[in-house]
Structures are given as structure tokens and as C-alpha cells.
Amino acid sequence: MRKVLIFLAAGAAGWSQEPLGVKDAVRLALRENRAVAAAEAGVQAAESRVAQARSGQLPKVNYSESFSRGDNPVYVFSSLLTQHQFGEPNFAIGALNQPDALNNFQSQLTFEQTLYDGGQTRHAVRAAGLGRELSAEEARGVRMETVARAARAYWDAVLAGESLKTAEQAVRSAEADLRRAEDVRAAGLSTDVDVLSIRVHLADVTEQRIRRAAELEVARAALNDALGLPLDTPHVLTEELRPADLPDQAVEELERQAAEQRPETRQMRAGIGLAQSQAEAAHAVLLPRVTFQTTLEADRQRFVTRGGGNWLTSVSLRWNLFNGFSDKQRIAEASFAVRRSEAEARRTDSAVRLEVRRAYAAWRSAEQRIEVARAAVAEAQESLRITQNRYQAGMSNVTDLLRNETAVLESSTRYLAAVHDQRMAAVMVELAAGRLTPDSEVFN
Numbered sequence: 001m002r003k004v005l006i007f008l009a010a011g012a013a014g015w016s017q018e019p020l021g022v023k024d025a026v027r028l029a030l031r032e033n034r035a036v037a038a039a040e041a042g043v044q045a046a047e048s049r050v051a052q053a054r055s056g057q058l059p060k061v062n063y064s065e066s067f068s069r070g071d072n073p074v075y076v077f078s079s080l081l082t083q084h085q086f087g088e089p090n091f092a093i094g095a096l097n098q099p100d101a102l103n104n105f106q107s108q109l110t111f112e113q114t115l116y117d118g119g120q121t122r123h124a125v126r127a128a129g130l131g132r133e134l135s136a137e138e139a140r141g142v143r144m145e146t147v148a149r150a151a152r153a154y155w156d157a158v159l160a161g162e163s164l165k166t167a168e169q170a171v172r173s174a175e176a177d178l179r180r181a182e183d184v185r186a187a188g189l190s191t192d193v194d195v196l197s198i199r200v201h202l203a204d205v206t207e208q209r210i211r212r213a214a215e216l217e218v219a220r221a222a223l224n225d226a227l228g229l230p231l232d233t234p235h236v237l238t239e240e241l242r243p244a245d246l247p248d249q250a251v252e253e254l255e256r257q258a259a260e261q262r263p264e265t266r267q268m269r270a271g272i273g274l275a276q277s278q279a280e281a282a283h284a285v286l287l288p289r290v291t292f293q294t295t296l297e298a299d300r301q302r303f304v305t306r307g308g309g310n311w312l313t314s315v316s317l318r319w320n321l322f323n324g325f326s327d328k329q330r331i332a333e334a335s336f337a338v339r340r341s342e343a344e345a346r347r348t349d350s351a352v353r354l355e356v357r358r359a360y361a362a363w364r365s366a367e368q369r370i371e372v373a374r375a376a377v378a379e380a381q382e383s384l385r386i387t388q389n390r391y392q393a394g395m396s397n398v399t400d401l402l403r404n405e406t407a408v409l410e411s412s413t414r415y416l417a418a419v420h421d422q423r424m425a426a427v428m429v430e431l432a433a434g435r436l437t438p439d440s441e442v443f444n
Contacts, residue, residue, distance in 0.1 A: 018235065018236065019236050019238045020154075020235040020236060020237055020238065021237075021238050021239055022151060022154045022155070022239050022443050023438055023439075023443045025150050025151070025153075025154045025223070025227060026146075026147045026150045026151055026154075026438045026443065027438050028150075028227050028228075028229075029146050029147065029149070029150035029226055029227045029228060030143060030146060030147065030438065031228075032227055032228030032229060033146050033150075033226075033227070033228040034228060035142050035145075035146060036139075036142055036143055036146050038142075039135075039138060039139035039142040039143070040139055042135045042138065042139060043132070043135045043136050043139050045135070046128070046131050046132035046134070046135035046136070047132055049128045049131060049132070050125070050128040050129055050131075050132050052128070053121070053124040053125040053127070053128035054125050054128075056114070056117075056120075056121035056124060056125075057114075057121055057125075059111055059112060059113040060110075060111075060112045060113075061109070061110070061111050061112075062108075062109075062110045062112075063107075063108070063109050063110075064106075064107070064108045064110075065105075065106070065107050065108075066105075066106045066108075067103070067104070067105050067106075068103075068104050068106070069101055069102065069103050069104070070101060070102070071098075071099055071100060071101040071102070073096060073097060073098075073099055075102070075104075076099040076100075076101075076102045077090075077096065077099075079102055079104045079299060080102070082104075082297070082299040082308065082310060083104065083299045083300060083301055083306065083307045083308055084307070084308025085301065085306060085307075085308070102301065103301050103302070104299055104300070104301065105299070105300045105301075105302070105303050105307070106297065106298070106299050106300075107297065107298040108295060108296070108297050108298075109295070109296040109297075110293065110294070110295050110296075111293065111294045111295075112291060112292070112293045112294075113291070113292045113293075114289070114290070114291050114292075115290040115291065115292055115315075116288070116289065116290040117284070117287075117289045117290075118284035118285070118286070118287025118288065118289065119280070119281075119284045119287070120281055120284045120285070120289075123277050123278075123280050123281035123284060124281065126273075126277045127274055127277045127278060127281070130270045130271075130273050130274040130277065131274065133266075133270045134267050134270050134271065134274070137263040137264075137266045137267045137270065138263065138267065140263050141263035141264070141267075144263070144431055144434075144436045144437075145431075146226075147431075147436055147437065147438060148427055148428065148431045148436060149226045150223075150226045150227060151423075151424070151427045151442075151443070152226075152424055152427070153219070153222050153223040153225070153226035153227070154223060154226075154237065154239070155239075155241070155420050155423050155424055156219050156222065156223070156420075157216070157219040157220060157222070157223045157237060158237055158239060158241045158420075159219075159241060159416055159417070159420040160212065160215050160216040160218075160219035161216055161219075161237070162241050162416050163212045163215070163216075163413065163416060164209065164212040164213055164215075164216050166409065166412045166413060166416065167205060167208045167209035167212045167409075168209055169412075170205040170208070170209070170405070170408070170409045171202070171205050171206055171209050173384075173405060173408070174198065174201055174202040174205050174206075174405060175202060177198050177201075177202075177388070177401060177402075177405065178195065178198045178199060178202055180388065180391065180392055181194045181195045181198050181391075181398065182195060183392070184391065184392060184394065187394075189394040190394075190398070193398070194397075194398040197398050197399075197402060198398060198401075198402065201402050201405060201406075205405075205409065208409075220235075223235070241416060241419050241420065241423075242419060243367070243370050243419050243422050243423075244422060244423055244426045244442055246426055246441060246442065249360075249429070251356065251357060251360045254356045254360060254429065254432070254433045255352075255353045255356050255357075257433045257434060257435060258352045258353065258355075258356045258432055258433045258434050259349055259352065259353070260434070261433065261434030261435055262352050262432075262433075262434035263434065264348050264351075264352060265345075265348060265349060265352055265434075268341070268344060268345035268348045268349070269345065271341045271344070271345070272338065272341045272342055272345055274341075275334065275337040275338040275340070275341040276338055278334050278337065279331070279334035279335055279337070279338055281334075282327070282330045282331045282333075282334040283331055285320060285327050285330070286320060286327060287319075288317055288318065288319040289317070289318045289319070290315065290316070290317050291315070291316050291317075291318075292313075292314075292315050293313070293314050293315075293316070294311065294312070294313045294314075295311065295312045295313075296309070296310075296311050297309065297310050297311065297312070298310075352432070355432045356429075356432040356433060358432075359425060359428040359429045359431070359432040360429055360432075362421070362425040362428065363422065363425035363426055363428075363429050365425075366418055366421040366422035366425045367422055369414075369418040369421070369422075370415070370418045370419055370422055372418075373411060373414045373415035373417075373418045374415055376411040376414065376415070377408070377411045377412055377415050379411075380404065380407040380408045380410075380411040380412075381408055383404050383407065384401075384404040384405060384407070384408050387400050387401050387404045388401065388404075423442075426442040427440075427442050429442075430442055
């Protein structure tokens with residue numbers, strides 16, 4: 001199989017020109033593209049939020065250390081008790097009313113466990129899990145878009161190289177026509193008009209060659225940008241610009257797969273679940289909260305001596321009976337959020353199905369264009385061959401020759417564009433169906 005080698009010359013030293021297929025390109029893009037790295041970081045952040053939410057089911061243990069000094073009668077009286085240093089002399093009226101200043105080093109270890117919170121922690125864990133699912137689908141969508149962008153940049157670069165080769169062939173053909181016209185003129189079978197007309201045509205195709213060379217330079221940089229590499233990185237593209245041989249697919253099956261697999265539709269389903277979880281959490285605020293707490297305490301006049309320890313265990317219930325109607329409005333807001341999520345899910349489903357049909361129509365159209373363009377190229381080349389022979393024999397005029405030269409260039413350009421569009425349309429069908437990966441059939 002003939003390989004189209006497009007040499008992307010590099011200005012930066014130290015980069016070797018490695019062969020690069022389209023599969024290599026998309027895998028490289030997934031590894032180097034910063035958007036993919038950012039999306040993966042978002043997934044990891046969502047994982048951390050799940051762990052944070054689950055921590056609400058675990059006990060809270062805190063330790064504190066404090067120092068205080070004063071002669072406030074209440075402070076001194078209570079501190080002596082907790083330090084286990086209270087004695088009969090402390091009952092004296094003078095000592096009670098005007099005690100000496102007292103130090104208190106206090107150490108506290110607190111253990112707190114929520115026994116019941118109306119399901120708020122459970123709803124928070126579920127919401128965090130759905131948020132993680134949203135982030136994961138967003139990351140999957142970014143990876144698919146990165147694959148599609150890398151594939152487009154790759155085929156754009158291949159098309160730019162082939163278009164440049166076509167323009168160079170047109171220049172060589174025009175130069176041959178110019179020599180042929182000069183020979184005919186020397187034989188007295190034509191005038192200077194023919195030579196001048198061909199020179200104008202040669203200037204036109206030379207201009208196209210220059211323009212396409214510039215387009216190739218831009219395509220090189222765009223490919224490296226899509227791959228997340230320095231813009232001057234050189235590559236040797238090994239893929240041939242030929243039609244993708246893919247089996248026919250039913251658009252109804254593609255729509256079904258898109259409804260199940262597209263990141264957008266999965267995100268909408270997760271969004272509905274998240275809104276429902278938030279609505280349930282809003283109702284849970286109206287339920288009581290029961291908490292168990294134990295405190296171990298040590299109070300000392302000196303840092304390690306002249307002190308004593310104590311403990312306290314309690315169970316508390318807190319019930320929100322009235323909160324100025326804010327809870328009622330929060331519940332109403334959550335119910336409207338559920339309705340909004342459901343409406344957006346239906347809208348997204350319709351948009352996804354439309355995108356599948358658009359991509360499918362573009363793919364079918366490109367395949368039909370390829371057949372038409374292929375026949376046009378063969379006919380234009382044969383017509384040019386006949387016209388060149390007739391012109392050299394003095395049986396045809398320069399107008400017919402130039403018209404056929406232009407027809408060959410235009411039909412070749414249309415054929416390359418049709419193949420490029422078919423390649424990309426196949427990628428977009430996979431993307432629209434939600435199943436585009438580096439191992440997709442479109443890259444084989």
C-alpha cells in the first residue's frame with residue numbers, strides 16, 4: 001500500500017521525525033492535551049467530595065488545650081472543683097468573695113457521633129456520588145472531543161499535503177503545456193496568444209501552489225496544538241487519504257446508542273437524580289437531629305500537677321420547628337429544580353438525536369460525493385490527455401486545453417475534499433453516538 005509521507009519540517013532542534021498514524025495521534029492527544037488533564041483533575045476532586053460527604057457518618061474527635069488565669073469568684077470556685085483541689089478553707093467568706101488569682105491548664109478530648117439526622121448525611125453522600133458521575137461523564141466527553149479534534153487536525157494536515165501535491169502536479173502540467181505551446185508556435189501552427197494564455201494559467205496555478213503550501217504550514221501547527229505539543233514539532237504522517245471502508249449502520253440504532261451512551265444524556269440523567277436528592281435533603285431539614293457526645297477533661301493548676309480529671313456524656317435532640325418559612329421555600333426551590341432538570345433532559349435527548357442524524361447524513365453524502373468525484377477525476381484526466389494530443393497536432397485550441405487543465409485540478413481537489421469529509425463524517429458519527437475511542441473502527 002502506498003503511504004503518503006507528509007514531512008513537517010521543524011524549526012526546533014532536538015525533535016526527531018517519528019512516523020505518526022491517526023491512532024498514534026489520538027492517543028498522543030489524550031496523553032498530552034491539557035484539557036484532558038484538567039477534566040481528570042475534576043474527577044479526582046469529585047472523588048474527594050464523596051469522601052468528605054461520607055465523613056458525616058463517622059464520629060468527630062477533637063482535642064483542645066487552653067490556659068486561663070483570673071480571680072473571678074465563679075471562675076476560681078469552679079476551677080478548684082474541676083481540679084479536685086477544693087477544701088474547707090475555700091468556704092471562708094473572704095476566700096469566696098475575693099479569692100486569689102488561680103491558674104488553670106485545661107485539656108479536653110471530645111467525641112461526638114450523630115445518631116440520626118433525618119437522612120441528611122445519606123442524601124449528601126448520594127449527591128456527591130452523582131456529582132462524581134457528572135464529572136466522570138464530563139471527562140469522558142472531553143476525551144471524546146479531544147479524539148475528534150486530533151483526528152480532524154490529522155486529516156486536515158494530510159489533506160493539506162495532498163492538496164499541495166495536486167497543485168504542484170498542476171504546475172508541472174502547465175509547464176509542459178507551455179513547452180508544448182512554444183513548440184507548436186515554432187512550427188507555425190499557433191500564435192503568441194496561445195503562449196501568453198498558458199503563461200497566465202501557469203501563474204494562476206503557481207499562486208495556488210503557494211497558497212496551499214502556506215495552508216500546509218498552518219495545518220502542521222494546528223495538528224501539534226491538538227496533540228498538546230509545541231507547534232513546531234515535526235512528524236511524518238503515515239496515513240493515506242483514502243475512503244474509510246465502514247459497514248452501513250441504521251440511524252435508529254445510532255440514535256438509541258446516543259441516548260444511552262452520550263456523556264450529555266448521562267449527565268442529564270445524573271442531574272435529575274441530583275436534583276431529586278437535593279429535594280429529599282430539603283425535606284430532611286424538617287426532621288430532628290440526635291447527637292451523642294462524650295467529653296474527657298483534665299484541669300490543673302500547674303501544667304502537669306495539682307489537678308484532676310472528669311468526664312461528661314450527653315445525648316441531645318435538636319428539632320427545627322420553625323425557621324421563618326425559609327425551609328418551605330427551599331423545598332419549593334428543590335422541586336422546581338427537579339422539573340427543570342427533567343425538561344432539560346428531554347431537550348438534550350432531542351438535540352442528541354438531531355446531531356446523530358446530521359452526522360449520519362453528512363457521512364452518507366460524503367460517500368456519494370466520493371463516487372461522483374472519482375469518476376469526474378478519471379474523465380477529466382482522459383479529456384486532458386486527448387486535448388493535449390490534439391493541441392500538439394494543431395487540431396485543438398488553447399482554450400480547450402486550459403479548460404481541461406482547470407477541470408483536472410478542480411475535480412482532483414473535490415475528490416480529496418470528499419474523502420477528507422467522509423473520514424471526518426465517520427468520526428463525527430461515532431462521536432454523536434457516544435462511542436468514539438482511540439480503538440474505534442474509523443481509525444482502522
